[in-house]
Amino acid sequence: MYNVKVRGVLIEGNKSYHDITQDVNGPLLSKTTPNWWWMAAFVASSMLIWGVWGFYNTVTVGTGTWGLNNSVSWGWAIINFVWWIGIGHAGTAFSIFLLVLHQKWRTSINRAAEAMTIFAVMAAGMFPLIHMGRVWDGFYAFPYPNTRGPLWTNFNSPLFWDVTAISTYLTASFLFWYVGMMPDFASIRDRTVSKIKKKIYGILSFGWLGSARGWLRFESAALLMGGLTAPLVVSVHSIVAMDFAAGIVPGWHSTIFPPFFVVGAIFSGFAMVLTLMIIVRKVYKYEEYVTRKHLDAIARVLTFVSLIMGVAYVTEIFIAWYSNSPYEMYVFFKSRAIGDYAFEFWAMIVCNAIIPQLFWFKKIRTNITMVFIISIFINIGMWFERFVIVVTSLSKTWLPSTWHNYSPTTTEVAIYVGTLGFFVLGILLFLRFLPMMAASELKGILKETSIVTENTKNHE
C-alpha cells in the first residue's frame, strides 16, 4: 500500500476528480493556441525543412555527400540512430518498469514519456533507412517471397534482428500508448462543446464506455501488453549493441556491450524525460502534478544509473588492459584517452559519469534549474558516448595504412538537425491535440496517495 505519510502526496493542491479532468483537458479544449507553441513549431519546422534538404541531397546524390570513408564507414547516421533509440527507451521504461515495480509516481509522466518514445524511435528509424543509400530498395530488408531465389534475408544477422526488433518496439509502444489514451479521449468527447472535436475524439475513443466489465478487460489487456513490451526494452538495445559487439573491431568486440547499452539507453531516456517534463510543467503550469518530488525521484534514478555507467567505462578500460591485446590497448589508452578524439572521450566521461554525481547534493537535486542543466549535459554526454564508440574504433584499426579521420559534412548535420526538428514538432503536436497526462490513472491514485488528512499534516 502507498503510504502518504512516508512518501508524501503525489498530486498536490487537494484536487478533486473534476479538477483533474479540467486540468488535463483544458489545453486541448481551448480554442486558442498559445504563442510560444507557434514559435516553437516554427523553429522545429525550419529545422525539419533543413533535414528534408539533407535527405534530398543524400537520396539524389548518394552517401558520398557524407564524410564517410573506407575506414570510418559508420558516421553520424549510426551515432544518431543509437542516440535516438536510447532516448526512445524512456517511455517504456517509465510506463512498464515502474508499473511492475508499483511506483505510483509514474502516472503523471508516463504518457508524455511514451509519446517521446514514439517520436524518438521514428526519428531513429530514419537513419538506417537513409544509410542504405538507395532508400527505394529499403524493402529488401523485409523477408518476402521474391524472384531472386527466393533469397531470404540473413536471419542470423544482428542487422536484420535490429530491423525486426525496432519495428516491433515501435508497433508495441504505439499500441500500448494508444490504448492508454482511449479513456481520456472519451472524457474529452463527453466534455467538449465543439461538434467537430466531439466527432474526432469520439472516433479516437473507439466508443469507450468505462463500464465495470470494460475496465476489467482494459486493465487486463493493458497490463499484458505492457508486460510483454517490457522485455523489448532490454532486447532492442541488446540487439543494437550486438551490431557492434558481433564485429571484431577493437573497442567493439566485447561482451559488456549489451548490458552497457541497455543501461545507457535508460540513462539517456530518463535524462530526456527530465528535460522535457521540466519545460512542460512550467509552460502548462503542471507543478502540482509533476511535483518536485517527481523530479527528485528521477534525479535519484539518474545518480544510480550514472554510477553504473562509470563502472562500465572503467570495466571496458580494465578489460582492454587485461586482454593484453595491443589493438584493444591502443584503442583505449591511445586513440581514446589522448588521441585525436580525446575531447569527445573525456566529454563522455565527465558528462555521464561525473556531472550526474552532483545529484548526491540535496541542494542541487532540488534546484530545478540545475537539474535541467545536468539533464542537458547527460543528453550531450550520451551523444558523445556513441561518437566515441563508432568513430574512435573505426578510424584507427589494425593497419596504420588504413587510418583515416572523420568529420561530418553539412548534409549529415542537416539530417541530424532535421530529426531534432521532427521530434520537437511531434511532441508539440502531442501536447496540443492529445491528453498529455493519463487522467484516468491520475484519478485512480488520487484518493490513495494524495488526500491530506490531519494525521499526515502532523507527521510532516
Place this chain on the structure above:
Amino acid sequence: MSKQNQILGVFNDPDEVSEAVGKLLQNNIQVKDVYSPFPLEHVWEKLKLKTRIPYATFLYGAFGTAGTFAFLYWTSVINYPLIYGGKPTNSLSFIVLMFVLTILSGVIFTLATYLIREKMWPGREVNMPDSRSTDDKFVIVIEKDKNMDDEAVRKIDELLKKSGAVEVNMSNV
C-alpha cells in the same frame, strides 16, 4: 414512464460505490453495470467479473513462437539453405527473432481480442447512461424489469441514497 427502464445511482466517491454494490447484491437486486472514470477493483470482486484475456494472450504468444520458428526453419533449411560463415542452417540464433516476434504476436492479438470482446471500433456510436462518468461521477446501473412495481423501485432508490448516492435518475439508454 414505460420507456425509462433503467435506474441510475450516481455517486461521488469510489469506496461508497463498491459498498453500495455490495448492499444491492445482498438485497437480491441485480446490478447491470457500474460506470466509472477509473477502474474499481472492489466492484469487480463484488460483481464476480472475470476475464479470460490472459489465457488468450498465452496462446497468441505460443503461436508467435511456433510460427516464427516454422517460418525460419522453412526459409533457412528447406526453401533456400544458404550457408553464412559456416554456421548450421538450423541455427540457435533463431531464438532472438522468435523472442521478438512472440512479443509482437502477443501484443497485437491481445489488443484485437480486447477490442472484439468490447465491440469497440473507431466511430462506434455510444450512449452513455450518464456522461459525467468519464469525469468525476460513478454510476450504478440497475435494470428495471417488468416485475418491478413502484414499491420495489422506491426501495432501490432508498437503498442507493442511504449508501451515499447524490442522485438517483431514470434513464432509457
